[in-house]
Amino acid sequence: MSSGQSSNAMGSRTFRIEQFRNPALPGEQRRRLEAAESEPLDLSVAAVLAAAQAQTGLQDFGPDDFEVRLGRLLGEVEADTNVWRKAKVQFAGFCIKAAANRLKNRAFLKHNPQIESIGIDRPIFIVGLPRSGTTHLENLIAADRRLRYLPVYLGSEATPTPGEQPGADGKDPRWIRSNAHWQRMRENRIMEALHEHSPDHACGENELQMPDFSTYQWEWMGDVPGWRDYYLSHDQTPHYAYGRTMLQAIAFQFPNERRWILKGNQHSEQLPALIANYPDAFIVQTHRDPLAILQSVLTMRGLSVLANQKQPDIAAHVAYWVDRIERMLRAYVRDYRKIPEHRRVDLMFQDIVADDIGSAQKVLEAAGLATTPQSTQDLRDYMAHHQRGRSGRVVYDLAGDFNLDLAELRERFRFYTDLFPVRHEVSPDGR
Secondary structure (H helix, E strand, C coil): CCEEEEECCCCCEEEEECCCCCCCCCHHHHHHHHHCCCCCCCCCHHHHHHHHHHHHCCCCCCCCCHHHHHHHHHHHHHHCCCECHHHHHHHHHHHHHHHHHHHHHHHHHHHCHHHHHCCCCCCEEEECCCCCCHHHHHHHHHCCCCEEECEHHHHHCCCCCCCCCCCCCCCCHHHHHHHHHHHHHCCCHHHHHHCCCCCCCECCHHHHHHHHCCCHHHHHCCCCHHHHHHHHCCCCHHHHHHHHHHHHHHHHHCCCCCEEEEEECHHHHCHHHHHHHCCCCEEEEEECCHHHHHHHHHHHHHHHHHHHECCCCHHHHHHHHHHHHHHHHHHHHHHHHHCCHHHEEEEEHHHHHHCHHHHHHHHHHHCCCCCCHHHHHHHHHHHHHCCCCCCCEEECCHHHHHCCCHHHHHHHCHHHHCCCCCCCCCCCCCC
16 A cells, blocks of 8 residues: 655654555555465354354353354455455454454353442443544543553453463563554554554443444444444444443452543444443543544545455445444434433533643543542643654545545534534645
């Protein structure tokens, strides 16, 4: 994939992805992918489950309703003739990992039945669309020593592999695997600039629902519009319950009395399921210019389209995510008043950018945690080591890269921007 990179006088990198307008793979890379196409690949549910059992040495997946959802995911990816075999192998790997986690979760819960009695008291949830500042805000607030958060390495593997123990260095094998994954990810400097995923970074707890094969996270793993429709047509309350149980399992492994700070992008369209499982939750909704969200989502997810599709269908990619963001925003507008005003705060992205620490303190105080000198110092310390853009900055061109009529797009999202006063970040020329 071709991209441009430059550095400014301060030494920070800027990236410009150039292939969305005319996507093409280098000849040698295409030949390698084509050569592998004839190799056999079993994308059946049985094959995935057998691989997970072989990997863990465990057999009991628990209730088998998840197999229908797994089958829909695998079947849709297998049937897509425009996806390289290499990408299908990668998707199967995601499914095997989720199934292996399901086995480990099941074994851990059976061995520790007292987990069900662990309370999740008044959690704070950052709710907002992807690329709307949720990750930064969660990590900043999580720096307050009065709170606890879900680190990437535990979002990836909530329970340990039976028989595994920390090494001589005392590090959890799950942390080591997560760090190795992050080091591979950051070899792609654009991905490093777009989204940190280091093992101790706070992550979305929707990751905990991956082993139940019912979370919008799967839409980031592959092109699965049919599965999206199936997911949206079913009540997600029981799958949120699965994720909550895994959060209890993590609390059991690492007990303390601090409140949780959590976040999830899919919560924007799943507020009823969220509140059904966390009835005393405090909700923080981040709001950002939908066009700014789109240019970032289309670019970030578009990297996979360029890499995984034989003939990258940029138009279909754009149509999917414009529709997806609209659906999520409409669901939030429909449901947000179900959250009592004393348990909800709305933050504009422009206000977070203008005053990160002040925005975090607003959330903490609204959630019943007063500003203290220690808390303020915690937040300052975090910001001192996590300046925005420290890994680089991606330059976007929404209109030019993705052939979008921005005036038409602005009108399409007026139902949202008329309600929430977000600052327009994308100019009429798309930059």
